[in-house]
Amino acid sequence: MTFEPSGHLISVVRRFVRAMCEQILGSGEFSSQVALVTHELLENAVRYCRDEQTSIALAVREQGGALEVEVKTENQARDEDIARARGLLDRIAEADDLFELYQSMILEAADRVRGSGLGLIRICAETELTLEMTTRAETIVMLARLRVPGGQKQ
Numbered sequence: 001m002t003f004e005p006s007g008h009l010i011s012v013v014r015r016f017v018r019a020m021c022e023q024i025l026g027s028g029e030f031s032s033q034v035a036l037v038t039h040e041l042l043e044n045a046v047r048y049c050r051d052e053q054t055s056i057a058l059a060v061r062e063q064g065g066a067l068e069v070e071v072k073t074e075n076q077a078r079d080e081d082i083a084r085a086r087g088l089l090d091r092i093a094e095a096d097d098l099f100e101l102y103q104s105m106i107l108e109a110a111d112r113v114r115g116s117g118l119g120l121i122r123i124c125a126e127t128e129l130t131l132e133m134t135t136r137a138e139t140i141v142m143l144a145r146l147r148v149p150g151g152q153k154q
Contacts, residue, residue, distance in 0.1 A: 006046065007043075010043055011039070013056065014042070015035075017035050017071075018031050018034070018035035021034045030069070033128060034058075034069055034071060034129075036126065036127060037127060037144045038071050040119035041071060041119070041144060042073060044142070045074070045142070046075075048075070048077045048078070048085075049076060050138065051075075054075045055074045055075070056073050057070070057072045058070070058071055065150065068146070068147055069145065069146040071129075072142065072143045073142045075139070076139055077138060078138070082138070082140050085120070085142075089131065089133055092121055098121070102121045102122065105117060106118065127146070128147075130144065130146075
């Protein structure tokens with residue numbers, strides 16, 4: 001799905017993803033996590049988009065007796081925003097306690113004027129999804145993955 005950046009569409013897409021995941025995964029908890037990740041990644045993609053397009057892809061695959069769910073966003077971003085996202089992900093990867101880092105980042109965000117950085121840490125602290133980022137020139141790709149044990153597509 002590709003669309004022009006719009007804050008209004010974020011909640012629409014989140015509700016759609018949650019409803020779809022409830023049908024496929026049959027789990028309210030995992031569906032809620034995927035919906036939260038969708039919301040946070042889209043919010044970042046829309047907020048830091050340089051051009052008129054943001055894309056999101058959702059994939060669910062059966063793999064080794066489990067379901068693997070992927071949420072991927074892609075958009076053009078400024079170099080400084082890409083560097084900031086990479087720095088946040090490095091900080092998350094180095095953290096011993098994600099919830100403690102999340103709490104300290106909430107306090108730090110209170111003094112910030114632009115961008116709290118809380119969306120990415122929220123994904124890692126509140127869900128079971130893993131998060132990775134790749135870049136191509138000025139394109140930022142965020143990929144979140146969730147493995148649902150014993151799951152079968154419905």
